[in-house]
Amino acid sequence: MAKRVILLIGTKKGTFIAESDEARQDWSLRGPFCDAWPINHVVGDAATGTIYAAGGNEWFGPSVWKSTDLGVTWTRSGNGFNYAEGEDPVKSAWSLAKSHGRLHVGVEPAGLFVSGDDGENFEHVESLRAHPSRETWVPGAGGLILHSIVPHPDDPNELWVAISTAGVFHTADGGRTFDARNKGTRAGFMPEGMQYPETGQCVHCIVMAAGRPDRLYQQNHTGMYRCDDGGEQWVSIEEGLPSEFGFPAAAHPHDADTVFFIPLNGAIEGRYVPDGKTAVWRSRDAGSTWSALRNGLPQENAFFGVLRQAMATDNLDQAGIYFGTNTGTLYGSRDEGDTWGVVAQHLPVIHSVETMVIDA
Template identity: 45%
Template sequence: MPGCRLADIWDNDVTEVIGMTEVLLAVGTRKGLFIGRRRGGTWEFDEGPYFNAQAVYSVAIDTRGERPRLLAGGDSAHWGPSVFHSDDLGRGWTEPARPAVKFPKDTGTSLERVWQLHPAAAEPDVVYAGTEPAALYRSEDRGETFELVRPLWEHPTRSKWVPGGGGEGLHTVVTDKRDPRAVTVAVSTAGVFRTTDGGASWSPSNSGVSAVFLPDPDPEFGQCVHKVTQDAATPDRLYLQNHWGVYRSDDAGSHWTDIGEGLPSTFGFAVAAHPHRGDTAYVFPINADADRVPADHRCRVFRTADAGKSWEPLSAGLPREDHYGTVLRDALCTDDADPAGVYFGNRNGEVFASADDGDSWQQLASHLPDVLCVRAAVVG
């Protein structure tokens, strides 16, 4: 992976640094955060990881304000989990003096990790955090302090939520640019829950999503949902990657339809939507829950351009030999460029990028630690 010394740049005004970076790529790994910057079509990576030896499970690039803010959910084996923020594209990081995310004493539990950091679509200063144990937190100061969303924590179904193989984590938050009161979350393994009153009440939203591992394969809740994303043109249209099954909802999650036909496997972890083009989404199929390698041992992203009626494999520039790099739920993303950048990282420590909606790919990094999450955004 190419290195880039930024010391000379950092001596100048931060605005100049931001102006020189066209696209920012943040790669959270088992042993730190790696940051890549595209300038003039060329990718360069900062030297060494930030948060060395910390597992970085979540990253957000918040471009809503005058200056982008980066948020990272790190997990130190010694100090525990925390949320950090940077207002200079990763030049320097701030950790609040008091924990940004903390379970109140009366809950009888403690924070294990922050699975998700999500800038709200309709509220400029609001950031949501999803955690393990499964809970939703809300910040109104761009991620510096968070408050527990009590009604979801106290949901009457909670006592029946069961941790999945990766733990009991709230790993997905989807907000609606039309209505700040509408929020959709996904929990492993409780399924999808939705509020339309700003979090005062929550309802399971899993109709049509299968739970093949349960005696009743069609429960109201208890599905092992791996990831949910929102269509760019139709906000009520959602795409869902399940523990077996790829689904679409056209009514904000009230009902789901299986759209997995045409994929080599419907098992997988990640799903991402195109940032501008409606009906377009990406998945990375995995062989099976008991065989967690790329489907048919081939490194391929699959794209639908018709809301799941058909799928096409995208592999130009990707490894052609047998491949065993699993892509986790937050390790596939798009940026907001046009044409869109598409990115994914895998558990082999490889990172790949496309600058043309997924039509062709290049490898940006190899031999990194286990890639846990990937986020990218246009910042210059």
């Protein structure tokens, strides 16, 4: 059956939706949706066609929007996004993951909420903020946010989350307890001799390898990493890359050894693509070697960045890969990064890009 490829785009001024057929040559664009609120993350459930968008700020408050008709109409709920009295209130909803009949939401200040009724009501997963390291969590440049949620595809009780700046945490018991999973990742901004703490790392993004739930890839403030044991031990895979610093990562949908990164030039050097020349870096061997993919991407005067949730792959046989910039351009490749083109431009700051493939 023919397929529809849908790109879900979260921006500073609402949600946008780009659509194409499986050839992925011509794209249509709709939006902005969600009343042009700041939207941090948009995801889709291909099984039902439902779209969820997380957003808000300290003025609007946190909310999750939902559309069951591919963006024609939307509902919004912030029910339950509350911490205990005396704690800083939840400012915004930051990240989403739908799995095993539950919708998980990461928020700012960092915490995890879950909905068992498809986004109508949300319940705080209190055990994460009860972790013994909680008092040491501090905001990164973007705030104290829970930005990555990685559910196990087969085990509904197992989940990884990442917080900037606190690190990676894992639960194997449905959220009753969490343990830190940061061994081997470096906190290079800490004094010498204190750069490998149990928690306190500035994780930028974690993604899961296809077909290997224990293999995770991580882009970090100070390094690129891989683990093959669910986060028990991370190893550096940054050799061959132009920088140790960057935000987004995307795993290939079928090949556990293929991963994509977009390094930036550094934390204090401007946070744009190195030398103003755009490249997505691809590894076909789990990070042992890297190649720069540049064909069709701007190679001069490109001083943009790409944010942590703004790169994704689709799941077609020859995977497409997409990324959005903080200057409002969305790029796409239909051949796993070998060649690139512009999908949309002149959008607001792009916070996130995700994909959904459904039957036409």
